[in-house]
Amino acid sequence: MHYQDAAALEMFVDYQRAQNLASTTIRNRTSILGTFARKTGSLVDADIFTLRRYIGRDDAVSAGTRRTERGALTAFYTFLHDEGIRPDNPATKLPVVRVPKGKPRPFSAEQIDAMLAAGTYTKTRAMILLGYYQGFRVSSIAPVHGHDIDMLSNRIRTVVKGRKEVRLPLHPVIAALALTMPLDDYWFPARQGRGGHIHSTSVTDLITKAKKRAGITDDKLTPHSLRHSFGCDLVEEGVDIRVVQELLAHENLSTTQIYTQVSERRKDDGIRTLTPREVPARSGRGAAKLAA
Incomplete structure (x- = not known):
């Protein structure tokens, strides 16, 4: 990671600690941002097109992961912009990630x-x-x-x-x-x-x-x-x-x-509450013709 990126990330960590954010939140965001920097080659100077391409990468990435990454990137670039480290905030143009309604995944x-x-x-x-x-x-x-x-x-x-x-x-x-x-x-x-x-x-x-x-x-x-x-x-x-x-x-x-x-x-x-019916083995059409 470039010195400028590492320094900015360290300042962002200090800022989050001052916010009294949970250590797990800070650690997860730092990991996301570090991975982003390694895979794109830049962190502080990344543009909106790089951010979008990263969020929308491999189809194997879940919607929930994309949303979490978007949140980390948004928080980081908002911090950079507010601190005057960047003149703009590219994350404002990141689209909202649509996440399907969650379902529980319980052990039996x-x-x-x-x-x-x-x-x-x-x-x-x-x-x-x-x-x-x-x-x-x-x-x-x-x-x-x-x-x-x-x-x-x-x-x-x-x-x-x-x-x-x-x-x-x-x-x-x-x-x-x-x-x-x-x-x-x-x-x-x-x-x-x-x-x-x-x-x-x-x-x-x-x-x-x-x-x-x-x-x-x-x-x-x-x-x-x-x-x-x-x-x-x-x-x-x-x-x-x-x-x-x-x-x-x-x-x-x-x-x-x-x-x-x-x-x-x-x-x-629920489905077993429906009373079983006795189903005829034959259609009964032959017997009906004979009766006629």
């Missing part, structure tokens, strides 16, 4: 059981349980600490998107798990002598390995799918959608709406 109960039973280590099993029984993202699983658990109020503390701290009801399975985990330390401490907790990417890697060991080959199922299972199963059991929204710590109810889509099981149950 059998798949979750298979992951837990496929020779998975204790810590990884705990991660899977937090993903399903608390609906935690990997970014919330990684920093779980013994101090986050309050057995008296039956609550678990976590920090969700937007760096908002919330206290959620503690599922009995996680309450029992907490008795076997560190009371005064991180549940998943960093490795190789480093302080703090493991990175969320490590959580993703460990759960993904458990998925593969269980023989689950569906690429659309990711560690985040445990959260989808949590939301879908709550809706399936008739939990009010507003309660589901609070348990998932969604800012907007519209985000929770994807979990209200009719499940395959309910479709199967």
